Amino acid sequence: xxxxxxxxxxxxxxxxxxxxxxxxxxxxxxxxxxxxxxxxxxxxxxxxxxxxxxxxxxxxxxxxxxxxxxxxxxxxxxxxxxxxxxxxxxxxxxxxxxxxxxxxxxxxxxxxxxxxxxxxxxxxxxxxxxxxxxxxxxxxxxxxxxxxxxxxxxxxxxxxxxxxxxxxxxxxxxxxxxxxxxxxxxxxxxxxxxxxxxxxxxxxxxxxxxxxxxxxxxxxxxxxxxxxxxxxxxxxxxxxxxxxxxxxxxxxxxxxxxxxxxxxxxxxxxxxxxxxxxxxxxxxxxxxxxxxxxxxxxxxxxxxxxxxxxxxxxxxxxxxxxxxxxxxxxxxxxxxxxxxxxxxxxxxxxxxxxxxxxxxxxxxxxxxxxxxxxxxxxxxxxxxxxxxxxxxxxxxxxxxxxxxxxxxxxxxxxxxxxxxxxxxxxxxxxxxxxxxxxxxxxxxxxxxxxxxxxxxxxxxxxxxxxxxxxxxxxxxxxxxxx
Amino acid sequence: xxxxxxxxxxxxxxxxxxxxxxxxxxxxxxxxxxxxxxxxxxxxxxxxxxxxxxxxxxxxxxxxxxxxxxxxxxxxxxxxxxxxxxxxxxxxxxxxxxxxxxxxxxxxxxxxxxxxxxxxxxxxxxxxxxxxxxxxxxxxxxxxxxxxxxxxxxxxxxxxxxxxxxxxxxxxxxxxxxxxxxxxxxxxxxxxxxxxxxxxxxxxxxxxxxxxxxxxxxxxxxxxxxxxxxxxxxxxxxxxxxxxxxxxxxxxxxxxxxxxxxxxxxxxxxxxxxxxxxxxxxxxxxxxxxxxxxxxxxxxxxxxx
Numbered sequence: 091x092x093x094x095x096x097x098x099x100x101x102x103x104x105x106x107x108x109x110x111x112x113x114x115x116x117x118x119x120x121x122x123x124x125x126x127x128x129x130x131x132x133x134x135x136x137x138x139x140x141x142x143x144x145x146x147x148x149x150x151x152x153x154x155x156x157x158x159x160x161x162x163x164x165x166x167x168x169x170x171x172x173x174x175x176x177x178x179x180x181x182x183x184x185x186x187x188x189x190x191x192x193x194x195x196x197x198x199x200x201x202x203x204x205x206x207x208x209x210x211x212x213x214x215x216x217x218x219x220x221x222x223x224x225x226x227x228x229x230x231x232x233x234x235x236x237x238x239x240x241x242x243x244x245x246x247x248x249x250x251x252x253x254x255x256x257x258x259x260x261x262x263x264x265x266x267x268x269x270x271x272x273x274x275x276x277x278x279x280x281x282x283x284x285x286x287x288x289x290x291x292x293x294x295x296x297x298x299x300x301x302x303x304x305x306x307x308x309x310x311x312x313x314x315x316x317x318x319x320x321x322x323x324x325x326x327x328x329x330x331x332x333x334x335x336x337x338x339x340x341x342x343x344x345x346x347x348x349x350x351x352x353x354x355x356x357x358x359x360x361x362x363x364x365x366x367x368x369x370x371x372x373x374x375x376x377x378x379x380x381x382x383x384x385x386x387x388x389x390x391x392x393x394x395x396x397x398x399x400x401x402x403x404x405x406x407x408x409x410x411x412x413x414x415x416x417x418x419x420x421x422x423x424x425x426x427x428x429x430x431x432x433x434x435x436x437x438x439x440x441x442x443x444x445x446x447x448x449x450x451x452x453x454x455x456x457x458x459x460x461x462x463x464x465x466x467x468x469x470x471x472x473x474x475x476x477x478x479x480x481x482x483x484x485x486x487x488x489x490x491x492x493x494x495x496x497x498x499x500x501x502x503x504x505x506x507x508x509x510x511x512x513x514x515x516x517x518x519x520x521x522x523x524x525x526x527x528x529x530x531x532x533x534x535x536x537x538x539x540x541x542x543x544x545x546x547x548x549x550x551x552x553x554x555x556x557x558x559x560x561x562x563x564x565x566x567x568x569x570x571x572x
Numbered sequence: 573x574x575x576x577x578x579x580x581x582x583x584x585x586x587x588x589x590x591x592x593x594x595x596x597x598x599x600x601x602x603x604x605x606x607x608x609x610x611x612x613x614x615x616x617x618x619x620x621x622x623x624x625x626x627x628x629x630x631x632x633x634x635x636x637x638x639x640x641x642x643x644x645x646x647x648x649x650x651x652x653x654x655x656x657x658x659x660x661x662x663x664x665x666x667x668x669x670x671x672x673x674x675x676x677x678x679x680x681x682x683x684x685x686x687x688x689x690x691x692x693x694x695x696x697x698x699x700x701x702x703x704x705x706x707x708x709x710x711x712x713x714x715x716x717x718x719x720x721x722x723x724x725x726x727x728x729x730x731x732x733x734x735x736x737x738x739x740x741x742x743x744x745x746x747x748x749x750x751x752x753x754x755x756x757x758x759x760x761x762x763x764x765x766x767x768x769x770x771x772x773x774x775x776x777x778x779x780x781x782x783x784x785x786x787x788x789x790x791x792x793x794x795x796x797x798x799x800x801x802x803x804x805x806x807x808x809x810x811x812x813x814x815x816x817x818x819x820x821x822x823x824x825x826x827x828x829x830x831x832x833x834x835x836x837x838x839x840x841x842x843x844x845x846x847x848x849x850x851x852x853x854x855x856x857x858x859x860x861x862x863x864x865x866x867x868x869x870x871x872x873x874x875x876x877x
Contacts, residue, residue, distance in 0.1 A: 148679060324667045337671040342574050350876070360575045362725065362872040363821045 093128060093520055098513065104252040105522055106173055106512040117176050117570055120288065125171070130518035136280060137515055140170045143276045149269070151558055152327040163330070167563035168273050169514050170280060173525060173545040177291065177571040183246070183254055183529070184539040186438030191242050191531045193428040194259060194416050198238040200432075201415055202228045207431055213424050214448065217499070222469075223262075223414030225377065227384060227397055234307050234406070237533045238413040241300070241372075243267070246439070246527045246543075248510035255442050255507070257526065259425070261417040262409060263374050267530050268331035270544040271296060271338075273566040291569045293541045296530070297338035300372075303534035304339075307406045308369040315369040318344045318359060322375045322391045327559075332374050341372075351395030357405045370406045371396075377411045419468040419502045420446055447494050447501040456494075456503045460487050463503040465494065478554075480506055509554050512565065514547055524548045526556050527567065542567030573725035577669050579873040581726060584665035585714075585733030587658040588681070592710035593741040594645055594655055595703040597622070600772040602700060605638065607764060616641035622748040623653055639697070646698050655706065656692070659685040672726050677716040684709040728816040732868065735816075739809035740861050742796065745772065747854040766792045778802040793850070794843040806857075810834045813864070822871050829867060833860050 100108050107118040114122040128136075150163035200207050201218050208215045218224055243264025245257040274293050278285055301317070308315035321332040323345050336343035344359055349368065351357050358365035378385035381396040399405045415421070423444035426437045445452035445463075456463055460479045467475040477490045494501045511522035529543030545565040546556035556562040601619055617636040620629045625644075628651055633640045647656040659681075666673065666681045684706070691702045714734065721727035749765060767787050770776045775796070782799070783791045799805035803812075814830045817823050837857075845853060 146679065148675070148682070324664075329667075333671040342577070343671045344574060345576070348574050348576050360876040362573050362575055362578050362875075364875065 093126060093130065093133070095122075095126070095520075098520065098522060100511065100522060102250055103508045103522070103524070104248050104250050104510040106175075106248075106510055106525075117572060118174050121172065121174065121284065124284065125513070125520060133515055133518060133520070136170050139280050140168055140276060141165065143279050144168060144272075147272065147276070148330075149272045149276070150330050151269075152325075152329070166269055166272070167549065167558065168276060169523075169547055169549070169563050169565050170277070171513050171515060171520070171565065172277065172290075172568045173512050173527075173547075173565045174568045174570055175542060177569050179254075180542065180569045183439060186254075187244055187529060187531050187539050188537050189429060189433065189435060189438055190244065190256065190259070190425060191239065191533055191537070193432045194242070194261065194425065195236050195238050195533060196432040197428045198261075198410075198413050198416050199232060199236050202231055202412065207428065211424065211427055211431065213421075214499075217418070217420055218415050221415050221418065223377070223412065223417065225384075225412035227401065228410075228412035231401065231410075231412075233410055234309065235534055237307060237408075238410040239416070240303055240307060240408045240410075240533050242531045242533070243528050243543075244531065246529065247442075247507055249442075250508045250510075252510070253440070254527075255440050256422075256425070257442060257507075258419060258422060259417065260528075262414045263376065264528070264530065265328040265331055265374075266528055266544040266546075267296060267540065268334040269564055270530075270540065270542070270567070272334070273544075273564060277566040288568070289571055291541045291571065293567075296540055297335065299532055299538045300335070301339045301341075302536070303532040303538065304370045304372055304406075304408055306535035307408060309403045309406060310369045313369075316359075316367060317341045317370040317372065318349075318368050320344055320346070320349070320371050320373040320375060322379070326374075328374065335372075346375075346389075346391045346393050349393045349396075351393060351399050355395070355399045355402050355404050357393065357396065357399050368405060370408060372408045377414060380407070380411060419444070419466055420448075420499070421468075423502065442504045442507060445503045447498040447503060452503070453494065453498065457491060460491075462505055464506050465490055465501055465503050468500055468502055478506065509548075512545075512547070514549070514563075514565075516549070516551075521551065523551070524554045524556070525565065542569045573672075573729075575873050575876065577672055578725065578729050579869075580665040580668045581672065581729040582733040582868070582873075584662055584669065584681075585730040586737040587662040587665065588710050588713055589734045589737040590653065590741070591655050591658045591662070591684075592707050593738070594623070594653070594658070595706040595710075596772050596774075597745070598642060598645055598698075599700055599703045599707075600768050602638070602642075603771070604764065604768045618748045620644065622744045624744070625651055625653060628652075642698050643696075646702075647692050656688065659688055674716060674720040677713055677720070680709065680713045680716060684713070723819060725820070728819055729872075731812060732816045735809040735812040736861065736865055736868070738804065739806055739813070740858075742773065742804065742806055742809070743854050743857050743861065745769065746793075746796065747851060747858070763787055769796070773804040775802060775804060790843040793845075797837055797840075797842050807834065807837060810837070820872065822875070826864070826867050826871055829860075829864055833857070833864070836860075 095108065095112060098108065100110065107114060107122055109115055144165050149166040151166055152163050197207055208218060239261035241264060243260040243266060246254045247257050248254055271293060304317050305315045318341055319332055319336045321329060321343055333343055342359060348360050349357055350360065357368045359368050373380065375391050379389040379391045381392050381394065382389045383394050384397040397411060400407045423441065423446060426441055429435055429437045445456065447453050463479045465477040477486065509524035509526060512525055513520045514523035525545055525547040527543050527545050530540045532538040545567045547563050547565055548554055548556045549563045550561055597619055601616065615636050616638055620626055620641060629644055632648065632650060633644065644651055646654060648654045651657065662681050663685050666678045670678050688706065717727065717730050749769060763786065766789055770779050770792065779795050782795060797806045800807060802808060810830060810833055817826045817830055840853065842853060
């Protein structure tokens, strides 16, 4: 018995493979037919091959709440059915993302300098000025290529109309790109034949592009820049990614104790040959831990004097400290306006409609139509603190409204988006599961958008929570040219 | 190379080599015991002494019966040098340096730890088979390293760690032999003892190529100290250390120290020393190795204060 699409339900969401009349979309036909030719045993076999490839490659991640046990990292969950996007559609998204991140970077620089947008727009300036991400020491800083968030990970979703929307922009230390690269490596091992026939665009340029971006942000003109990746260490949930990227770029993976700032305000790394000057730090630790003298005094992850060195432009810190001011769901709602303001262009990708809870009328609307909305705290990430109106009990609704009223500026509401679905393997069957997409956007001398990105999929039926820390999986993302 | 990475690689290598040496020691002693099943003066105590762990041992156990000692050497939590603890520390050092190492070598260490865990969870009694697996697994790790690098800092620090650990272990084992010889014995088993020493170092074949006839103390000592072709002779370990030192930066003081030790061994008449003199000589060598290790730390790992 081979699999059939008869029991595969698509409505009311947009499905990436099947249209409403349950026939394959043009670009998914070939793989759809291939899947049809398989029986449940074949599917299990492919799934096992995928899992064992991941295990032997050691692709893993760690969930923060778990106690640290040696060798107990979790294997990365990859669903072997790819998510497929047409190149023509992707080209537009790519332009839209570049546009968006350009505007965001100009906005961050503006906030620390002339503050024109805050004066000219309706944005409540306290949103920026009172934000814990706002760093006084950034005032007056202008960065090379205006690049504050040089590596941005924006989360995209497709609503029921099949159009991409931006859900949020991760401007601080976004992670996941190594999984995008490794997913492809695994898929090539498992499905060599499919790749031969499909014309899937390669994703492997990313580490080289990242290196070029980092190098272009060095202030030193006279020498080959010395670049390092700063990690909190092996207990961090993304350590796998840190060591993977360092290895791919051929740069040192350093911890705070490997670096020192000398009296000349330059940063040096401690090597077997003595101290070696560092030009660019790709940091994967949070702002407040970078420099104990400027943030968390007890931080053992950072380096004393690092911020001073950065301010004197003797080292580049990527992403720049203080760039988190724009990484906030309330600020997000102003991005389309930023694009018009700074670039005099219309946004190419839309935002989801977003209601600020500090606005009385909006709050009243949410109170009335709670079930149609999702409530999000503005500064959380990783899917924490989100309340989905549809599935909240009466008590939860009251508690949520109570929280909002106590601190309205800390919450936004968005209409419940019906995340698109794609066929996904589940216990011998192929079923629709919700997904999103995180592409990565690099900004240096040039800009670059990953070919596709990391597709995250909610493995539980009906769930829209795609975070790997909460039972989400991933898919290889294919951009196909046809 | 970062000083921290260099230190992790050096210790990674020392721990893997320590696993191999400990496994060898256990195997050879088990075999030796089979030759003298009833002899109470022979035993496992000397091995615990060789590894400098007597204090820790006596806090946990009273008698030196085989099962106790093997348990202590292979999986005792409180013994920092138990095989299990060495493997855990090797895996930790691998994780810290994963970006410097070939993937297959990191997989090899993780697999070695996982397999050892599986075999001790299946049966509390360690079998010779488990020891052979450890020896094989450690050698495979070094094989992968040698297959991926022929020089460079990663290779040099791994080589350095391996041979410092090895020369340390050989000198300890020899020392135990001459100390234990002082105790009264019911058997004249010196030939057997020296043969087991050779077996411990997989040296019988190489020794036989050089020396014919009965296995005899003087020629074994000469072979183990001075042989130029056998990779587990003290001379050869020091020559390997010398090669790595020559390639690494800031090496002046170390180079001098290593040369002095090599010369000292070459000019000695170690094959004629009696047990007391040999013990003093080995004591002195142990100190020199300890100093080499400190100098390695000062030159490359802790040069930044």
